[in-house]
Amino acid sequence: MAILAKECPLCGGKMMPPRCASYLTTVDDPGLPIMERHMKVLIYTCETCRYVAMFAPPSPLEEFEKRQAEEQAITDPVERFIYNFREYSDEKLQQVIDGRGYVPEAKKAAKQLLYRRRYGE
Incomplete structure (x- = not known):
C-alpha cells in the first residue's frame, strides 16, 4: 500500500508518514463482527504544529484504479x-x-x- 503525503489542515505543513495504525469504532453494536464495527485509520502528525490527524487508508479498489491510471498514462x-x-x-x-x-x-x-x-x- 502506498502512503500518500498529506497536508496539515491547520497550518498547511507537511504531515509525517504514519508510524502506527489504529481502529476507529464506527458502529457500537456488539452483535456485529469486529471488522464491521471498526475502521482502520493511519495516524499522521504535522511536522510544524504537531497536529495529529487520522486518515483512512485507500481501499483496494482505489489502489487498483490508481495503478490502472498510472499504467495507462x-x-x-x-x-x-x-x-x-x-x-x-x-x-x-x-x-x-x-x-x-x-x-x-x-x-x-x-x-x-x-x-x-x-x-x-
Missing part, C-alpha cells in the same frame, strides 16, 4: 513493460529474456530492468 511500450515487470524476480526476468513467446519490447524491458537491478542504475 505510460505511452512507451518498453516503459509499460518495465512498469508491469517491476515486481518480477530476477529469475522470472531471465525467463522473459530467454523465452520465445514474448514480444521484443517485453524482452528489451526485462533486460533493462535486470541491468538496473544488478548495476544499480
Whole structure:
C-alpha cells in the first residue's frame, strides 16, 4: 500500500508518514463482527504544529484504479513493460529474456530492468 503525503489542515505543513495504525469504532453494536464495527485509520502528525490527524487508508479498489491510471498514462511500450515487470524476480526476468513467446519490447524491458537491478542504475 502506498502512503500518500498529506497536508496539515491547520497550518498547511507537511504531515509525517504514519508510524502506527489504529481502529476507529464506527458502529457500537456488539452483535456485529469486529471488522464491521471498526475502521482502520493511519495516524499522521504535522511536522510544524504537531497536529495529529487520522486518515483512512485507500481501499483496494482505489489502489487498483490508481495503478490502472498510472499504467495507462505510460505511452512507451518498453516503459509499460518495465512498469508491469517491476515486481518480477530476477529469475522470472531471465525467463522473459530467454523465452520465445514474448514480444521484443517485453524482452528489451526485462533486460533493462535486470541491468538496473544488478548495476544499480
